[in-house]
Each structure stands twice: as C-alpha cells, then as structure tokens.
Amino acid sequence: MATVMAVAGASLQVTETSIPGVFVVQPRVFRDPRGFFMETYRENVLAEAGIHDQFVQDNHSHSSRGVLRGLHYQLRNPQAKLCRVARGEVFDVAVDVRLGSPTFGKWVGEVLSGENCKQLYIPRGFAHGFVVLSHTVDFLYKCSDYYVASDDRGVLWNDPDIGIDWPISSPLLSDKDQGYARLSQIAQDQLPRYQP
Secondary structure: OOOEEOOOOOOEEEEEOOOOOOEEEEEOOEEEOOEEEOOOOOHHHHHHOOOOOOOOEEEEEEEEOOEEEEEEEEOOOOOOEEEEEEEOEEEEEEEEOOEOOOOOOOEEEEEEEOOOOOEEEEOOOEEEEEEEOOOEEEEEEEEOOOOOHHHEEEOOOOOOOOOOOOOOOOOEOOHHHHOOOOHHHOOHHHOOEOOO
16 A cells, blocks of 8 residues: 655655555646746655665656666666656656565556656666657656666566566667566576665
C-alpha cells in the first residue's frame, strides 16, 4: 500500500510505490495566464520522506518517440536518481536488482511528462530505463554519484522473468542495450547487494 508523506505547507508531495524506497514525487504547480512555477527539488521535504541522498550530478537526455534507454545500473558506484520530464512524455521504470532483496526482480513504472510534472525517485541498487511516448522528450535526472563508464551494467529491457509492461513493442535501442543479459543470467558478483 502506498504511503503519502508531506511536510505542512510543502511544495512537494512524496508517495511510496509498491516497492519500498521507490517514490513518486509530485510538485505543487502554480499556474496562471503567464505560465507556471514549481519547486522541483527541496531537500528538507525529501528528507522527511526518508530520501537523504546528496545529488552530485545532473543529466539531460533528449530522445525521439520510441527510443528506449535502459535498463542501466552501476555496480561499485551505485546511483540513486531523481527523474523528471521537462517536455514530452516517457514511461519510466525502476527494477530491483539487489541480490537478497524481498522485491528482487520486481519493477515499478510511472508516466512522467511535462504536463503532469511527476518525478520518480529510484534508490541505489535499482536498474533504470524509460521509453519515449511523445514526439520528442527532454528527460532530466539528478544522480547521487558520478557516472563511471567502466562501472556501467545493465539488464535486458524485455527480460520475460521481470515482465515489464512496456507500452511499446518495438522500441529503438542502442547496440549496448540490445545486448544485455536477462537478470537470471547475470553473475551474482555483478549485482548489487541488498542492505536492509
């Protein structure tokens, strides 16, 4: 059951998903004839919900309809991510790949768009991916550790054992993303460990 956490008068509402530690963050959007204003990050509100990461890197991805990026994770330099869309729409997915986790191999997905302004918080130890549903998308995300190319790992996007219900059947994939193994085929020393 999802838990909603909020600080009195806060600009963000934080709701836990069906996987503990994965949260949907909903900013309060102030709209008027000029446009809108919202806070997209507020450390004290996230901390109240149990998110204590210090974010050290911001990334911006621009992609076209049908592009699927993922499922990616880092092993020795794991990254928590706070993901949002500035323009366009994606289906954003987090998969628990932490060996020993009670939710190992489970996934959660959320539509993020420039219209709904939702964000998805993905903790360390999860694989992450998204598919673009709009003509183009500007996808932004904060990371709690720096990207290290040699530490890059991944899981096959359509692993039948995970069973992600992607809203597209024939995505555009990089060679790297097409070549990932199924979760069950990844050596245990190449997966993060669950730490309760």
